[in-house]
Amino acid sequence: MSSVIIDIERLLSILFYAYLYCIKSTSLFFYFCNICLITLQKPFLTNLLDKYPNKLNKIVADAGYENEENYVFLAEKGLDSYIKPSNYKKSKTRKYKKDMEFRNSLIYVEKQDKYISPEGKEYIRCKDKHTKKKSGYISTTKTYRCFDWNTNGQKQKEYISETFQKYREKSLKI
Structure with a gap:
């Protein structure tokens, strides 16, 4: 039961974080769930960028995606990234x-x-x-x-x- 409450709290914090950054955006909004592997993010995003070249410009992701490799990849593609810090509670x-x-x-x-x-x-x-x-x-x-x-x-x-x-x-x- 406690793991369900933690997951709900985490989901709510992620959605609130996404809301803060993308509420008035005309761009597409994608959220990468915990089930996905970090290594799948690059091919998935590359495919989306090919399909929607001028629509995708902002990415909001969970703390599990916060690493240097993902930041560099998103910057190279010209995407604004809003990723919850992995040390948010500790900070x-x-x-x-x-x-x-x-x-x-x-x-x-x-x-x-x-x-x-x-x-x-x-x-x-x-x-x-x-x-x-x-x-x-x-x-x-x-x-x-x-x-x-x-x-x-x-x-x-x-x-x-x-x-x-x-x-x-x-x-x-x-």
């Missing part, structure tokens, strides 16, 4: 907001490819993590490390996926 917590406040306060120094915190601590890029998906898409996440000790006696790391963050922020803006 409402005090701890997450505090962590994001810290991350947003970091100043990027492009020439040296490093971040500097308001306290003056430097986060130096130490490695890149390349993740290859089954579809062949390669995602890059940059790892920045602070070599100074923090208040808990540990060294800090920050993981930044620039492409994913850029598309997520664009998707969230109305």
Whole structure:
């Protein structure tokens, strides 16, 4: 019974999210359900774009479709994407907001490819993590490390996926 309530709550939040973005749109509206596999989204959308070349310009999708590969694919096709963030509930917590406040306060120094915190601590890029998906898409996440000790006696790391963050922020803006 509780899983039914969760599914209904999730469906209502998705429909409300879709309503906010597409209510006054003349474009076609499609919602991809959880039953579909993420890898089926590309062929499905490509087929729709072939059939309706000038009608489809906005996509609203569930959090399960939020990944860098889908964002890049939709941008390449010239589609506006409105995808519910996969961390939506977590982003409402005090701890997450505090962590994001810290991350947003970091100043990027492009020439040296490093971040500097308001306290003056430097986060130096130490490695890149390349993740290859089954579809062949390669995602890059940059790892920045602070070599100074923090208040808990540990060294800090920050993981930044620039492409994913850029598309997520664009998707969230109305």
